[in-house]
Amino acid sequence: MTPYDDLVTATRPVDKFDRRRDELAESALLTLGELGYARASLREIAGNSPFSHGVVHYYFEDKLELVIYSVRYYKARCVTRYDAVVRDSTSAEELVEAFAAKLAQTIREEAPMHRLWYDLRTQSMFEEALRDAITEIDAALEAMIWRVIDRYATLSRHASLVTSAAAYGMLDGLFQQALLAYTAGGEPVLDGLAAQVRAILPLMFRQPSA
Amino acid sequence: MTPYDDLVTATRPVDKFDRRRDELAESALLTLGELGYARASLREIAGNSPFSHGVVHYYFEDKLELVIYSVRYYKARCVTRYDAVVRDSTSAEELVEAFAAKLAQTIREEAPMHRLWYDLRTQSMFEEALRDAITEIDAALEAMIWRVIDRYATLSRHASLVTSAAAYGMLDGLFQQALLAYTAGGEPVLDGLAAQVRAILPLMFRQPSA
DNA sequence: GCCTGTGCTTGACAGTTGTCAAGAAAAGTT
DNA sequence: AACTTTTCTTGACAACTGTCAAGCACAGGC
Structure with a gap:
């Protein structure tokens, strides 16, 4: 770390360090998604x-x-998952259709990541050290859902009858139920979710x- | 196990055996509810x-x-939790009120058991050996909720707009959200659930x- | 070409885990 | 009272865990 490195780009060394952290995180997510939090050992992750x-x-x-x-690394990417749907839909019906399709798609394509998320969220009830990070991500997910609900309200010219928290809670419940069923039964259940x-x-x- | 034992009561020895199993289960639930599935060791449980x-x-x-x-031992007792409410309510409003109160009450009184349930349900996505039991209990819980919904329909003379699975998924999502918030924030959040x-x-x- | 610091590997550590066998203790039978 | 069976405890086992220190490899600066 020479002085003029800091002159060129103020965060260069940190960036290099962080890039390795990201690389490790990416690998870790593979194993964590496969085995869950408790059973994913550091040796397995490194393997x-x-x-x-x-x-x-x-x-x-x-x-x-x-x-x-x-x-955090994973969720940072995916809290914008429905933003394109929100932006591009021109009617309430179109929005629902696209949103439902996207929900099913993410289960199909990223089931292990979602399993891991619910695993960690549940563990946070037993392990306080997890709580802050989980709470923060959960709030970001709620906001993500609310952007969909709010857009629906605009397009349909009907005020929402539910709070942000309630909308997230209910949809998250349905999503989790579908993920569980998908894990046991595979593809067919996704139509049901939609x-x-x-x-x-x-x-x-x-x-x-x- | 002598022959005439079987004459007196056909399942006597099994019952005695099972009574100890129940006793052990009761102790195990204490530890499992406190630490979760992964961190509850047999030594801790026995302790x-x-x-x-x-x-x-x-x-x-x-x-x-x-x-x-x-x-299983625990859930067998509590899938009838709302049956009294269903039976005794004489109007839709009364049913909702009593149901909401009961939901909050069970979080207040049995939070560790509910945490354990969600823990195990999530683990069942990683550990196939858990899946059958979890699926069976989940179905019983869905039926429990449906009895409430169905009763509401009768009392209000309005047909339900949602399926049994959807109603369970949504309410379970709200319940889980409240349990999570209760774990982090305590009592105050329960009013929000109701x-x-x-x-x-x-x-x-x-x-x-x- | 030597030297220094960063990046990474290897191997060991202390602790914990589920499992099980050997036998003590208790209960039941004759 | 002697004997059998059931019930339970103790201690050991191999495997696995997160952690960390010692040291190798290899870059860049002198």
Whole structure:
């Protein structure tokens, strides 16, 4: 770390360090997603990476820091998952359709990551050290869902009947249920999720009298 | 086990055996609820019981069998939790009110058991050996919720707009959210849960035009 | 070409885990 | 009272865990 490095780009050395952390996080997510938090040992994690098991303590304080860093690293990317849908939809019906499809797609394509998320969120009820990070990510996910709900309200010209927390809680429940069923039963259940969302989202808004 | 024992009561020895299993399960639930599935060791479990750590393998094949037996033992009691509410309510409003209160109460009084349940359900996505038992209990919980929904439909004379699975998924999501918040923030959040349920349950039925 | 510091590997550590066998203790039978 | 069976405890086992220190490899600066 020479002085003029800092002149060129103020955060160069940190960046290099952080790039390795990201690389490790990416590898860790593979194993964590496969085995879950409790059963993913550092040796197993390192085994699925280009590095040896000792390297973790060069880049992270302990296992917990690696896990938290990893899940933050993942979730940072995916809290914008529905933003394109929100932006591009031009009618409430189109929005619901695209949103439901995207929900099913992410289960299909990233089931292990979602399993890991629910695992960590549940562990945070037993392990206080996890709580802050989980709470923060959960809030970001709630905000993500609310952008969908709010957009629906705008497009349909109907005020939402539910709070942000309630909308997130309910949709998250359906999502988790679908993930569980998908894990046991595979592909077929995803159509059910889409159908559920199509049926339920409109109920959160003032109904056209019928 | 003498022959005439079987004459007196056909299942006597089994019952005695099972009574000890229940006793062990009850102790195990204490520790499991406190530490979660992964961190609750057999020694810790036995430590919170009148027995020593070796006794587990006299009554159970392995740790998994003990855990599954324990959670089954607990859930068998509590899938009837809302039946009195269902039976005694004489109006839809009264039903919602009593149901919401009961939901909050069970978080207040049995939070560790609920944490354990969600822990095990999540672990079942990683550990196939858990899946059958979890699936079965989950179905029983869904049926429990449906009895409430169905009763509401009868009392309010409005057909339900959601399926059994959807109703369970949504309410379970809200419940889990409240449990998480309660674990971090305590008592105050429970009022929020009751309010949410009051607001949301009616949305699952055909609305009075408004 | 030597030297220094960063990056990484290796091997060991102390502690914990589920499991089980050997036998003590208790209960039941004759 | 002698003997059998059931019940339970103790102590050991191999495997596995997170952690960390010692040292190798290899870059860049002199």
